[in-house]
Structures are given as structure tokens and as C-alpha cells.
């Protein structure tokens with residue numbers, strides 16, 4: 001064997017050590033590969049929950065049940081036709097449905113949003129739809145298009161198309177604030193989902209539910225709610241009947257006559273910080289939200305959802321009628337009009353001028369009216385639920401801030 005100098009020997013040992021370290025590193029990386037893959041999947045799944053889908057997915061109605069004695073509020077349980085697991089949703093979120101209704105010629109497509117009315121289940125979702133009748137005093141107007149169709153035509157076996165759950169009106173547990181859920185009429189749907197999830201997550205938690213309906217005939221989910229109250233002593237349930245009928249008995253069917261009011265909240269809520277979750281008709285939110293703010297409740301502790309045109313903004317919309325006149329171009333319609341601030345949003349403005357724009361919820365939730373903004377700036381009184389794609393705007397809740405050119 002040739003002579004090896006001390007320097008050469010040191011070099012061999014150093015090289016062997018470096019090789020060993022390299023090998024150990026490579027083995028560790030290989031061993032961790034599944035973890036890395038998992039990590040990447042987890043990170044991606046934060047953006048798109050596992051099982052979520054883009055666009056429309058077919059669901060079969062697997063059950064339908066009336067939730068109130070008047071049979072105006074009907075739950076539809078929906079299972080995906082492809083049988084793949086459903087993504088979890090955050091209680092309070094809604095689904096967007098697209099209905100193709102037969103008429104003369106092409107079937108009319110109608111898009112509407114419906115809150116998920118139960119807790120997450122990988123196999124099914126449930127929505128509850130109130131049949132919308134003509135407004136009071138206007139019997140000649142047609143009844144609600146989508147809700148009537150669902151009540152009259154969506155039977156067990158019917159296939160309907162839905163977009164994935166979305167929405168920002170969601171329950172976020174806060175250890176320092178007990179939840180106060182306030183529901184008016186069909187506004188109970190997201191509230192019930194939130195309440196059930198809140199109690200399932202922490203069965204002993206203090207929670208308050210104020211639920212207002214017209215009378216016993218409209219009292220939905222009565223058995224479910226009283227069972228929740230019986231099994232969860234921390235749940236404080238207050239049912240209000242605005243117009244109790246002769247057969248409605250206070251103490252048995254309902255707790256209070258009249259509307260949910262700030263006075264009642266003050267009388268019945270314990271001291272301390274509360275997080276308010278409110279969903280109900282305009283009349284209710286318009287009365288309660290300013291009253292809560294005036295009482296000193298922080299804006300951040302008031303979460304609310306409106307089921308119709310955006311009407312439950314915490315603060316009244318800014319008056320735009322006195323602003324400058326702005327031009328709004330509708331490229332595809334080939335029209336340029338002047339916005340003088342007299343309309344609540346661009347959709348009302350377009351419709352008043354007979355410019356066709358597809359729309360669904362009229363509240364910034366479903367994204368049906370999303371339109372490319374060729375130039376200009378659009379503002380929103382409150383942040384829309386729908387995530388607007390860059391360079392686009394929502395016509396149903398958008399207000400021009402500058403002159404606009406829309407691809408509509």
C-alpha cells in the first residue's frame with residue numbers, strides 16, 4: 001500500500017464524513033416526502049377545501065320535509081350525483097342553485113342562493129326554502145319564481161345544479177363573547193346551522209337564540225329547537241310571535257308577543273360582551289342594528305346577512321345623488337349612459353335602461369352578475385360575499401366611483 005501522508009488521511013476522513021452527511025440528508029428528505037406532499041396538499045386545501053368544485057355540480061334531492069305547519073318552508077336534502085365526498089362548509093354559508101325552468105322556447109335559467117340549514121355532513125347538504133308569495137297588498141304580482149318552482153317541482157329524485165358553499169356570514173367562536181343568534185322568519189336557516197355547530201363544538205357553552213315569526217303556523221324547526229334547548233342548559237331560547245293566533249299559547253308555543261327588540265335583549269341578556277349574528281327581514285335588521293350600535297355594541301361584534309337586495313348594511317348608504325354625473329358604457333349593448341346617482345346600484349341602473357344583465361341574488365353573494373371592468377373604478381357599500389376576479393366588478397351591488405366601461 002502506498003504511503004499516505006497525514007494530510008491525505010485527513011482529506012479522506014473529511015470526504016467520508018461529508019458523504020455520510022449527504023447520504024443521511026438524502027434519506028431524511030426521501031423519508032419526509034409523503035409529509036411534504038401532505039403539507040402541500042394541506043396548504044392547497046386551505047384555498048380549496050378537499051372535495052370542493054368549481055362551477056356547477058349535480059345534486060339529487062334525496063328528501064324533502066316541511067318545517068312549519070303552514071308548509072311554506074320546505075327543506076331539501078341534497079346528495080351529490082357523483083357520490084364523491086362533499087367539502088366541509090363553515091356554518092352560515094350558502095349554496096347557489098341554478099334552475100332551468102321550462103317555459104316557451106329556451107328554458108329560463110334562474111340563479112338563487114340558499115343557506116345551508118344543517119351542520120356539515122360529507123354525504124349531503126340541506127337547504128330550506130320559503131315559498132315567496134306576492135308582496136302584501138299586491139296580489140296581482142307573480143309569486144317568487146325560484147322558490148315556487150322548488151316547492152312545486154323539486155321532488156325526491158329531482159336533479160339540481162349547485163355551486164360550492166360560499167359566504168362570509170359564518171360563525172367564528174370567540175372565547176370572550178357569547179354568541180347571540182337573532183333570526184327572523186326564514187332567516188333561521190343559517191342561524192340554525194351555526195347554533196347546532198356551536199353547541200356540538202362546545203355542548204356546555206352559553207348561547208342565546210332570539211327567533212321571531214308571525215305566529216304558530218310559521219314556526220319552523222319547533223321540535224329541533226326545543227330539543228336543543230332541553231339538551232343544552234346553556235342555550236337560552238326566546239321565541240317571539242308577532243301576531244299570535246287564538247290557538248297559540250304563550251309559555252307553550254312561544255315566549256314573547258311582538259317583535260324582537262333592543263329592550264327585550266337588554267332585559268334578557270346577561271352582562272358581558274356578546275357576538276351578534278343576525279339574519280332576518282329588512283324591517284328587523286333596520287330596527288335592530290342601529291339600536292345595537294347605539295347601545296354600544298362594537299361593529300365588529302355584529303355579523304348579519306340579508307336575503308334580498310343588500311339592505312342590512314350597518315350604516316345607511318352614502319347619498320350619491322349629489323355627486324358628479326358619470327358616464328357608464330355597456331360595451332356589448334353598445335350604449336353609454338349617464339349615472340347621476342339616482343339608482344342604488346349598477347344593476348338597477350342597467351335594468352331601468354333596459355340593458356340586459358344576468359343576475360341572481362342581487363346582494364353580491366352569488367357572482368352571477370360579475371362583469372369585466374374595462375375601465376374605471378367601482379365601489380361597494382359593504383364588502384360583497386363573492387370573491388371578485390381581478391379586473392371585474394359586481395353589477396348588483398356596485399356603484400361607479402369614476403366613469404366606467406363595462407363588458408356588458
Ligand SMILES: Cc1cc2nc3c(=O)[nH]c(=O)nc-3n(C[C@H](O)[C@H](O)[C@H](O)COP(=O)(O)OP(=O)(O)OC[C@H]3O[C@@H](n4cnc5c(N)ncnc54)[C@H](O)[C@@H]3O)c2cc1C
Nearest residue numbers: 113114115129130133134142143144145146147189307361
Ligand atoms: C346569501 C343568501 C341566502 C339565502 N338563503 C335563503 C334561505 O335559506 N331560504 C330562503 O327561502 N331564501 C333564501 N334566500 C333568498 C333566495 O335566494 C331568494 O331570493 C328567494 O327564494 C326568493 O326568490 P324567488 O325566485 O322565489 O322570488 P323572486 O321571483 O325573486 O321574487 C321575489 C319577490 O318579489 C315579488 N315580485 C315579483 N314581481 C314583482 C314586481 N314586479 N314588483 C315587486 N315585487 C315583485 C315576488 O312575489 C316575491 O315575493 C337567500 C338569499 C341570499 C342572498
